[in-house]
Amino acid sequence: MDVHGDDAAQLLAALGGEPAHVLGSSGGAQIGLNLAARYPERVHTLVAHEPPCIELLPDAAEQRAFVEGVYDTYRREGVGPAMRKFEGAPISLNVPDVAALRAGPVRVVVGVGEAST
16 A cells, blocks of 8 residues: 555655645545545645445454455455455455544545445
C-alpha cells in the first residue's frame, strides 16, 4: 500500500504541488487513506468512497476469513474462480493509520452507499 501512496504523492507533486482534492473508491479509497496519512501536505480533502477496511469492521474476523478464502482460491485455482468470489485480499486487509489521519490536517470524508453493508 505504501508504494501506491508514494506513487500518488509523486504524481501530485509533479502536477503542481498544491494540496489536492482526492476522490478514491474501493481500493482507490484505501490508497487515498494511505496518501493522506503519510503525505498530508499533498491532500486538502479526501473523499474515501467505500474503502474496504475490513479490519475496522465489527465483524472483522468473518470478513477476513472471506477475503482469505478468496485469496486461497486464487492461489489454488487461478484468477477466474477467485474473481467469481472477488479477489481483493491485499487491499482489504490493509489497516489505515487512523491515528495519523485524525491528527493530521487532511479533511477525510468516508462515503458509503445507502444499501451498502
